Amino acid sequence: GEDVEQSLFLSVREGDSSVINCTYTDSSSTYLYWYKQEPGAGLQLLTYIFSNMDMKQDQRLTVLLNKKDKHLSLRIADTQTGDSAIYFCAEIPGAGSYQLTFGKGTKLSVIP
């Protein structure tokens, strides 16, 4: 089946690292994505990882993929107040299905 799970809330202090976790069930997923949604806005693509990769780093963002456990994480280094938002993990399942399946989102609150 297609199911993506995330914890709903995360609170961190400004300057600390944030780690947002995600699990998915479709082992044939090809790409896995992280999107950010600020209040009242659409989704902003943050980063993505191809399923044959273990890690991807992009400035303050690090994505780790454990394909065996179907676990994806997003680490934000030196978290800032502007990082406060909802973060969505999403996958494109395999088998000719090209729409995104999203988790329910993790609300990140950054405490100054």
Next chain:
Amino acid sequence: EAGVTQSPTHLIKTRGQQATLRCSPISGHTSVYWYQQALGLGLQFLLWYDEGEERNRGNFPPRFSGRQFPNYSSELNVNALELEDSALYLCASSFGQAETQYFGPGTRLLVL
């Protein structure tokens, strides 16, 4: 380069009316996806258009329909509006199938 644009930004309708939402993809993108983000229900896939054809639809009733025009822009029509149709409707576009999807700012529909 312009991103995905959607209009209107807000729409207020009453039960039983029809709503039309519009989306213009990024230049060069041929695939358009529609998603519904309703409170408490997360992001759910509605419809996918590619090269003018409907390629897939999510688990929504037939009163949700749409089309894609020769210039790849798209319309989402919702007939016989119900209160639970109140949501943020997000459009995304991609260069082709299974390519990264980029989202517009959304149309917030309120049904009274």
